[in-house]
Amino acid sequence: MIKTLIFDFGDVFLDLDKAATRRELERMEISDLSEEMHLKNQKYEKGLISSEEFIDSWCQTYPQLTSENFKDSWNAILLHFPEHRLKFLQQLKKEGKYFLILLSNTNDIHIDWVKDNIPFFEDFRNCFDAFYLSQEINLRKPEHSIFEFVLKKHRLNPEETLFIDDTPENTRAAAELNIHTWNIDPATQDVTDLFSVKKELF
Incomplete structure (x- = not known):
């Protein structure tokens, strides 16, 4: 589970x-x-x-x-953050069934843009129990070390953990550590589809 x-x-x-x-x-x-x-x-x-x-x-x-x-x-790579995804995350937080972690390869220039252009960024950040940006922890995906860091830090069982990412190299690396994965296709899928796409895990 x-x-x-x-x-x-x-x-x-x-x-x-x-x-x-x-x-x-x-x-x-x-x-x-x-x-x-x-x-x-x-x-x-x-x-x-x-x-x-x-x-x-x-x-x-x-x-x-x-x-x-x-x-x-x-x-220029950064576009917009549809608010329905925030509401989905806020509902997850409210229900309290899962420990929620953000794990992102990013950088200060991008995060500065996000803070200036996404008015609910702090609300988003506050939904997570742990929030890890690559430039803050000096690790990046798909290195195994970044996943090992998170697993060890929070004493997680990989077989009870699901990692959602759009980059195949990243989900492959997580799967090599026995973490369940969803390699989301942003062209055809939405994170709000999580419980229907990965229903076999819940």
Whole structure:
């Protein structure tokens, strides 16, 4: 029986356009990112470099960028947060049947945008018993260590835990640790469908 629900954030609650940042950068003739830049992005997601260092590294590598147009491009991926998903989460919290955890790969620039543009972000955050952002815990999915951290921190039985994420690499990694998973398809599914899609677990 499932006792703990672990949710991703982007494309689970917050709608994303994952191709948007690439499109915006290509308009400024930036494409085919080097392995170094991909690693820099991952370091930033893990909170190992500051936002200022991160923005500076992009602007130094691509002189056509300014801090502002880079941040606009970086945040272009972020769309909107349908309020019915908040209500679903609030109902889960009210019922108190499950321990609720958020586990998200994100970064300070994105979270600053969310705080400025999603008026109920604090209400959302307050629904969770634990709220983990990659840049705050210096770990990121799909590394096993991030799931092991959460399991150990809260003394969870993986077989009583369900992880919901839209990225196959992340759900595969969780499944390797015997955590139940739902690899949600944001194009055809909604997190509010949880109990019908995964009814065999409840």
